[in-house]
Amino acid sequence: MTKRFGFDAALxxxxxxxxxxxxxxxxLSIGLDRPYWAFLTSYIVAQPLAGAVVSKAMFRVVGxxxxxxxxxxxxPPLAHSPELLTLAIGGWLAxxxxxSLLDRTPRSxxxxxxxxxxxxxxxxSVDTPQLIFTTASLRVQEITxxxxxxxxxxALVFPQSVSAFMLQRVTAILxxxxxWSRDSLSVDADPAIDRERRRLALDVTELQQLSIHLPYESTxxxxxxxxxxxxxxxxxxxxPLGAAVADRIAQLHEAGIPHPDIARLLDDTRDWFARxxxxxxxxxxxxxxxxxxxxxxxxxxxxxxxxxxxxxLLSLLSRLSTLIAAHRDCRDLAEQLETPSTRPVxxxxxxxxxxxxxxxxxRDYGGAVRGALGxxxxxxxxxxxxxxxxxxxxxxxxxxxxxxxxxxxxxxDPLAPLxxxxxGTFIAVLLGMLYGFVxxxxxxxxxxxxxxxxxxxxxxxxLMQSPRYAGVAMPMLLGLGxxxxxANEYVxxxxxxxxxxxxxxxxxxxxxxxxxxxxxTGAQAAIRRxxxxxxxxxxxxxxxxxxxxxxxxxxxxLDRIAHLAPRLAMAGRSPGKPLYDALxxxxxxxxxxxxxxxxxGMSPERSAPLTAVLASVGDYYRGLEPDRPAPAxxxxxHEIDVALGAVQHDEDPAVGRSGVLSLYSxxxxxxxxxxxxxxxxxxxx
Numbered sequence: 190m191t192k193r194f195g196f197d198a199a200l201x202x203x204x205x206x207x208x209x210x211x212x213x214x215x216x217l218s219i220g221l222d223r224p225y226w227a228f229l230t231s232y233i234v235a236q237p238l239a240g241a242v243v244s245k246a247m248f249r250v251v252g253x254x255x256x257x258x259x260x261x262x263x264x265p266p267l268a269h270s271p272e273l274l275t276l277a278i279g280g281w282l283a284x285x286x287x288x289s290l291l292d293r294t295p296r297s298x299x300x301x302x303x304x305x306x307x308x309x310x311x312x313x314s315v316d317t318p319q320l321i322f323t324t325a326s327l328r329v330q331e332i333t334x335x336x337x338x339x340x341x342x343x344a345l346v347f348p349q350s351v352s353a354f355m356l357q358r359v360t361a362i363l364x365x366x367x368x369w370s371r372d373s374l375s376v377d378a379d380p381a382i383d384r385e386r387r388r389l390a391l392d393v394t395e396l397q398q399l400s401i402h403l404p405y406e407s408t409x410x411x412x413x414x415x416x417x418x419x420x421x422x423x424x425x426x427x428x429p430l431g432a433a434v435a436d437r438i439a440q441l442h443e444a445g446i447p448h449p450d451i452a453r454l455l456d457d458t459r460d461w462f463a464r465x466x467x468x469x470x471x472x473x474x475x476x477x478x479x480x481x482x483x484x485x486x487x488x489x490x491x492x493x494x495x496x497x498x499x500x501x502l503l504s505l506l507s508r509l510s511t512l513i514a515a516h517r518d519c520r521d522l523a524e525q526l527e528t529p530s531t532r533p534v535x536x537x538x539x540x541x542x543x544x545x546x547x548x549x550x551x552r553d554y555g556g557a558v559r560g561a562l563g564x565x566x567x568x569x570x571x572x573x574x575x576x577x578x579x580x581x582x583x584x585x586x587x588x589x590x591x592x593x594x595x596x597x598x599x600x601x602d603p604l605a606p607l608x609x610x611x612x613g614t615f616i617a618v619l620l621g622m623l624y625g626f627v628x629x630x631x632x633x634x635x636x637x638x639x640x641x642x643x644x645x646x647x648x649x650x651x652l653m654q655s656p657r658y659a660g661v662a663m664p665m666l667l668g669l670g671x672x673x674x675x676a677n678e679y680v681x682x683x684x685x686x687x688x689x690x691x692x693x694x695x696x697x698x699x700x701x702x703x704x705x706x707x708x709x710t711g712a713q714a715a716i717r718r719x720x721x722x723x724x725x726x727x728x729x730x731x732x733x734x735x736x737x738x739x740x741x742x743x744x745x746x747l748d749r750i751a752h753l754a755p756r757l758a759m760a761g762r763s764p765g766k767p768l769y770d771a772l773x774x775x776x777x778x779x780x781x782x783x784x785x786x787x788x789x790g791m792s793p794e795r796s797a798p799l800t801a802v803l804a805s806v807g808d809y810y811r812g813l814e815p816d817r818p819a820p821a822x823x824x825x826x827h828e829i830d831v832a833l834g835a836v837q838h839d840e841d842p843a844v845g846r847s848g849v850l851s852l853y854s855x856x857x858x859x860x861x862x863x864x865x866x867x868x869x870x871x872x873x874x
Contacts, residue, residue: 200347202650205235208342209646209670210639212335217635221331228670230335232663235343235653244401245298246336252299253332256285256306257325264311268318271576278311279568282591283561286598290557293550293599294401301595308568308591312584355399359420359523362392364466366427367516371462373435374455374509389428390750393421397550413531419541420522423515425743429776430512436857437505444498451502454483458513465520470535477517484510491845493838497865500833503846504853549741551748555718560598563707567594571699582692589696590703601715601755603704609660611697616661617668618690620645624669626683645669715756717815719749723774724810730781731807736789737782746775777858781806783851787844795839798832799848806855821859829856830866 208231216224234246259281267274285304289297310328314321366389400417438455441448461476468476484506489499521538533539568591575583593610597603624641632638646669652662671689723746730742750771784803788796805825813819829852836848856863 197349198651198654201235201654202647204342204346205232205339205650205653206643206646207346208232208235208335208339210642211342212338213638214635215334215338216331221327221334223327223331225670226328226331227335227338229667230332231339232650232666232670234336234339235650246340248296248299249302249336250333252302253306253329255299255303257310257329259303259307260310260314261322261325263307264314264318264321268315271315271572274311274315275569275572278308279565279572281307282568282595283565286564286595287557287561289595290560290599291552291554293552294398296401297599301598304564305588305592305595309588312572312588315584351399355396355417356523356527358392358395358399359526360466362389362396362424363519363523365392366424366519367462367465370427370431370434370512370516371459373431374438374459374462389424390747391754393424393747394751396421396424415542416522416525419538420519420526422740422744423518423522423541425740425747426515427512427519428747429743429772429779430508430515432772433508433776433854434505434512437501437508440501441498441505444501446498448502450487451505454480454487454509457483458509461513462516465516468520470521470524473517473520474535474537477513480513481510484513491837491842491849495837495849500849500853500866504850504857507850549744549748551719551722551745551752553715553718553722553752556715559707559714563704564591564594564598566707567591567700567703570703580692582688585689585692586696586699589693590700593697593700594703597704604701606660607697607701607704610664611694611701613661613664614668614693614697617665617671618693620665621668621671621686621690622683625671625686642669716753719753719756720771720815721813723749723771724813727774727778727781728807728811730778730785731803731810733785735785737785739779739782742778742782743775746771746778750775773858776854777806780851780854780858783847784855787847787851791844795835795844798828798835802828802832802852802855806859809859826856826860826863829860833866 209228212227212231213224216227221227230249234249236245263274263277263281267277282304285300289300289304292300306328310321310325314324317324396417400414441451458480461480465473488503488506489495491503495503518537518541521535522541524534525538525542528534533542568587571587571590575587593603593607597606600606624645628641629638632641646666649662649666649669652658653666655662726742726745730737753771781803784799788799788803791799793800802825805822805828809821809825833849833852833856836845836852839845839848856866
């Protein structure tokens with residue numbers, strides 16, 4: 190997003206520093222007793238993109254207010270029942286974590302914050318329940334000051350636009366997608382192209398995350414979210430279509446039958462992909478329609494005994510035509526994003542934007558329940574240890590453990606950021622001793638404080654922009670905002686400070702232990718749940734009789750692929766085979782949707798072979814196990830071939846064409862090594 194340690198990182202660091210210092214000044218000026226919360230919040234909401242700062246600030250305000258209200262609601266009636274109060278705060282955190290894990294967008298930050306804000310307010314207030322409202326209201330005020338300062342500085346001082354960044358990403362994504370599609374049309378295509386093409390799933394998810402911030406954009410008229418959703422839909426088609434086209438080209442090449450017209454068509458299409466980014470709408474549309482017309486003209490007819498070779502050729506030309514249209518539509522929608530006008534840039538763009546709704550995503554209910562139970566157990570068991578130990582600062586350890594459990598519940602490997610956070614916190618404790626007991630006592634006034642803090646804060650602010658060092662830089666920044674530096678709150682002196690530092694380190698270690706105990710098989714279980722969810726969707730879709738929603742299916746499957754990728758990497762497994770299976774399942778679901786759509790216009794007698802195929806596909810996927818996926822029953826292959834013979838004999842040519850395309854795709858996805866189908870007469874017999 191930004192150049193590491195370059196101008197952008199330096200600018201971000203300066204703006205974050207100004208926001209933090211301004212927040213401290215305002216908090217001190219109005220007499221707040223804990224200005225370090227304003228200091229910390231200004232850094233927590235800091236983002237390189239202005240719209241992201243504002244949106245995150247809004248989510249934080251909402252989450253903080255809800256969490257503070259929950260704390261005020263819980264403490265007075267349960268103050269004299271520690272057991273019930275512990276269960277209440279643990280249950281509240283669990284509910285918030287559950288909701289956040291189902292959201293999986295930047296909006297989930299509000300749910301996380303509502304959970305751990307209540308923890309941060311309740312646990313220190315158990316000895317003074319009569320002050321809970323004052324504590325909660327002060328916390329809201331302090332955090333709001335930090336939010337407003339961060340939003341003000343980042344949005345007004347050389348703002349970096351979410352819209353501009355999104356447009357840059359869209360250009361890069363389309364360039365990559367066109368290159369992958371161009372290379373896929375080659376007979377000797379590099380197998381790495383198939384792996385690279387799967388990055389589209391991550392790119393589509395990135396656009397989804399960025400679009401959440403668009404309503405908060407302050408530097409220009411932001412692109413409409415429905416245009417982003419329409420672009421995501423068209424990008425989602427490119428991955429399965431490109432894989433299908435490459436597969437059909439390889440099959441025709443293996444057959445060894447020369448096709449000079451097809452070769453010229455592929456060459457011209459590759460040339461069109463290469464020039465696509467530099468063409469205007471009129472030229473792009475005209476050439477796309479000409480290429481699609483050539484595809485239609487070269488399609489072999491479907492008749493009673495269509496040769497297997499012609500079926501492959503029909504599938505290639507049909508999928509190639511759709512792939513060309515998808516790339517054309519992507520470029521039209523990209524231009525729509527760039528224009529500030531609401532008027533569609535083309536008639537096709539108007540069609541794609543009509544009635545566009547939200548994007549369908551994968552929701553891991555099992556993972557959400559697991560994360561919620563982990564947060565609940567961390568709070569309840571930690572409070573029991575704290576009460577039994579009698580350690581006064583034990584509340585700090587439990588607070589931090591609850592915060593980390595909530596923050597990292599959605600991480601593929603929550604232990605990795607916790608380990609770096611422990612290192613950063615340890616360094617921060619040492620820095621706190623230097624600043625709090627060596628430098629700060631020699632300072633006089635706010636200006637000297639600001640100047641003394643500047644070198645370290647500016648350096649850490651730049652490190653926040655490096656993925657390699659951000660995990661250590663953030664806890665160091667939080668440590669520099671500790672009470673001993675900003676509010677001189679450690680009245681007990683050095684011993685009290687050390688005790689608090691130890692409590693922070695113990696809290697992180699406790700969170701690591703609890704996550705290791707409760708999440709020892711979390712990554713593997715998440716992988717299995719995600720794969721099983723895709724198979725369950727296929728089984729359910731196969732048995733439905735109504736109109737299919739193919740777009741929703743594609744969106745959910747691509748979201749699952751993006752959800753799987755980091756977990757597979759964390760588990761040390763190659764993403765190739767599992768992601769290939771997900772891509773195969775994606776194409777299978779599309780074929781099922783096409784068959785269901787075809788079946789809607791047929792009588793029960795005519796559609797009986799299709800119904801039998803769909804039922805068997807559903808049974809096959811319903812019985813699959815991720816750890817031991819069994820091969821499909823050969824009887825399903827026979828049923829597919831019977832259905833292929835039936836649709837080829839159908840009196841309606843449109844039914845024959847659509848049925849052959851869908852059934853061939855289904856056959857190729859489930860039985861990729863199967864020999865060509867026998868003649869329809871022999872199969873039917």
